[in-house]
Amino acid sequence: MRFARSRDRLLLEHGPQGWWPADTPFEIMVGALLVQRTTWRNAERAIAALKRAGLLDPRKLASADLATLQDYVRPAGFYRTKSGRVRALARFVLAAGGVAGLVRQPTDSLRRMLLDQPGIGAETADAILLYVFGRPVVVVDAYLRRFAARLEASNPPPTDADIVRAVTGEIDSADELSEFHALVVAHGKRHCRKIPRCDRCAVSSLCRSAQP
DNA sequence: CACCAGGGTGGTT
DNA sequence: AACCACCATGGT
Numbered sequence: 001m002r003f004a005r006s007r008d009r010l011l012l013e014h015g016p017q018g019w020w021p022a023d024t025p026f027e028i029m030v031g032a033l034l035v036q037r038t039t040w041r042n043a044e045r046a047i048a049a050l051k052r053a054g055l056l057d058p059r060k061l062a063s064a065d066l067a068t069l070q071d072y073v074r075p076a077g078f079y080r081t082k083s084g085r086v087r088a089l090a091r092f093v094l095a096a097g098g099v100a101g102l103v104r105q106p107t108d109s110l111r112r113m114l115l116d117q118p119g120i121g122a123e124t125a126d127a128i129l130l131y132v133f134g135r136p137v138v139v140v141d142a143y144l145r146r147f148a149a150r151l152e153a154s155n156p157p158p159t160d161a162d163i164v165r166a167v168t169g170e171i172d173s174a175d176e177l178s179e180f181h182a183l184v185v186a187h188g189k190r191h192c193r194k195i196p197r198c199d200r201c202a203v204s205s206l207c208r209s210a211q212p
Numbered sequence: 213c214a215c216c217a218g219g220g221t222g223g224t225t
Numbered sequence: 226a227a228c229c230a231c232c233a234t235g236g237t
Binding site for chain 1: 216217218219220221
């Protein structure tokens with residue numbers, strides 16, 4: 001039960017993270033696209049710009065002008081690709097009858113639908129499943145890969161499937177998985193990015209005791 | 213200056 | 226299947 005125990009200690013060290021910060025479910029979806037390979041700070045600027053323009057709504061965003069969208073998305077980086085992706089997402093949600101229309105889909109088919117959308121890969125799909133639809137899903141990102149690699153200390157490092165298998169069963173509810181993912185990110189941001197050694201890491205008691 | 217941030221995609225071995 | 230370059234802004 002290493003992941004569950006780690007989760008408990010991360011919670012003690014960092015406190016509740018309150019993810020995902022957003023006013024609406026659709027805002028979470030847009031944010032999940034905009035935050036890719038960017039800081040949350042910059043993604044937030046783009047979200048604020050869209051919100052200020054009243055475009056953080058599937059119907060409005062679906063018919064928005066691309067050049068205008070590029071202007072709003074710019075601070076989040078990759079504005080040419082991301083602007084098209086958020087509009088495609090809006091059209092997808094709209095065609096599905098809104099977020100409320102998607103809720104009735106079973107998790108596996110909903111996941112496939114999300115993966116069909118441009119700019120939505122495994123990580124973004126799982127983040128949306130977890131934070132928008134409350135499905136008990138393990139979100140595997142770079143932080144969790146490093147975290148698991150340190151925890152397992154194995155060569156070769158655990159695959160994504162290994163990680164999902166290990167976490168599933170230790171942490172099962174969507175609420176716990178939400179908090180777990182947020183805590184792993186919070187911890188990872190302060191942690192050295194070098195995978196193997198934590199013995200000189202000063203930011204976390206978890207790091208020190210994970211290395212006997 | 214180099215490197216990085218809450219990835220995904222299309223192309224090449 | 227494993228690698229790779231690319232996308233682009235803003236902070237350190």
